[in-house]
Amino acid sequence: MQRLTISIDDDLAAEFDALVAARGYENRSEAFRDLVRGELALAVVEARPDAxxxxxxxxxxxxxxxxxxxxxxxxxxxxxxxxxxxxxxxxxxxxxxxxxxxxxxxxxxxxxxxxxxxxxxxxxxxxxxxxxx
Ligand code: NI
The missing domain is CATH 3.30.70.1150 (ACT-like. Chain A, domain 2)
Structure with a gap:
């Protein structure tokens, strides 16, 4: 597993933390992984129509x-x-x-x-x- 360090605006961080809490994630990492998986799935469908x-x-x-x-x-x-x-x-x-x-x-x-x-x-x-x- 890799550890990523990212920088985002305070407002966006607050909104992300609110999303993490609202969806019941235990931590930011799992929420972030799910967001990335969702976007990657969309990218696959766009790039490979026959997927x-x-x-x-x-x-x-x-x-x-x-x-x-x-x-x-x-x-x-x-x-x-x-x-x-x-x-x-x-x-x-x-x-x-x-x-x-x-x-x-x-x-x-x-x-x-x-x-x-x-x-x-x-x-x-x-x-x-x-x-x-
Ligand atoms: Ni019916």
């Missing part, structure tokens, strides 16, 4: 939006090679939450996730891509 990855796609959608459930299912069947599994929760009379685990080349996983999130009736969502390198 093997797994991802979670999570979104809220309107149960009453006409044909949306069928469109989402069709999309998953059309991309069964990317779709590992899906969990659906009926949050209320109107609202559903779905989380889908994806696996495949980063560019295909991201394209699929974007197409789902862009569907009419999907209210908000997020994809978290993690390269397997």
């Amino acid at each position: 093997p990855c797994v991802a979670t796609l999570t979104f809220l959608f309107d149960h009453h939006e006409r044909t949306l459930s069928a469109r989402l299912l069709d999309a998953q069947h059309e991309h069964h090679d990317l779709t590992v599994s899906s969990t659906h929760a009926h949050l209320s009379h109107d609202l559903c939450l779905e989380t889908t685990i994806l696996r495949g080349p980063a560019d295909q996983v991201q394209a699929f996730a974007k197409s789902v999130l862009a569907q009419r009736g999907v209210r908000q969502g997020h994809v978290h891509v993690m390269p397997l390198l």
Whole structure:
């Protein structure tokens, strides 16, 4: 293990310490390692579109939006090679939450996730891509 010494502004250090505390890290080092890992993962996905990855796609959608459930299912069947599994929760009379685990080349996983999130009736969502390198 290497020991790094870095210099940052007082304000940024205070914000970083607040983040460390808020997220429950025991020390700055583990928080810093996680931030670096996150950025490195993004860099891998940007540099290597074909990088093997797994991802979670999570979104809220309107149960009453006409044909949306069928469109989402069709999309998953059309991309069964990317779709590992899906969990659906009926949050209320109107609202559903779905989380889908994806696996495949980063560019295909991201394209699929974007197409789902862009569907009419999907209210908000997020994809978290993690390269397997
Ligand atoms: Ni539902």
